[in-house]
Amino acid sequence: MMSPDISIVNFYSETGRLGLHQDRDESGESIRKGMPIVPFSIGDTAEFLYGEERDVEKAEQVELESGDVLIFGGESRMIFHGVKSIIPNSAPMSLLNDSNLRTGRLNLTLRHF
Template identity: 45%
Template sequence: MNSGGVPKKSTVKIDFFSSSPKHVALPIQKVVRTADVLISDGSEPPPIPSEFISLAEATIQDAQAHLDDLPSMRPDTCLVHFYEPAFAHNGLRQDLYESSDSLQRGLPVVSISIGNAALFLYGNTNDEKKLDLVVLHSGDVLIYGGKSRPMFHKLEHIFGVSPGPLIRETAIRAGNLNLTLRQF
């Protein structure tokens, strides 16, 4: 632990196709996309910045260098969530909102964490006592797909310590900003 009570950064094994997945995503609210309209308010979603698409594709390519069966994906959906340090937790969930084709092919989800560290629980069971955990630090990118695509996961805690240089350079307020990219 560092002086702010946040566990030190560590490496998490990439293992998308085992019976015990080792990665997690962080969507918090259900937004359903049908064609090019958001059901939540009927508006047309803004385009995803090309830098986000390039980052998602590059991280998938990096992961594919270590995994034979991770499918490629070109994101057409980006969920953006901001969690304040006082955030308690969200409920255990699976990300099953994409098209049946995307889910059947196990297309990966790319999750980018920016700001305060966050604690996530994840696993192949809905029994919270049997879930694994990982601390996500600012700049961490998690990818899960293939057989691990329907894993259970939950955001448990946002640590109160913000990365000082990030706050000074970007004026982002304390909390965890998450970008979750996927192909609908």
């Protein structure tokens, strides 16, 4: 069971990106237990990279669209991950119309400290 107690919020403009990294700011206990990181994607699609090494050449790539939720916990807790690029103007039109969200990508990661 996981009950998140923090969320990091990232906003990416069309040129936004985030280098490959591991999430290590949580407590030792949280990391040891493999408590999941749960990122929500809202807005423009991201080309998301992940892999076992900090090596862009070896990383797998997946497109994270608005509404997608990732979970990395357990054995995957310390995976390297990052955002290679944002695909401009890829957010659902209905989201932009209904929410006043500016163009770009909003990412919320729920975590257990």
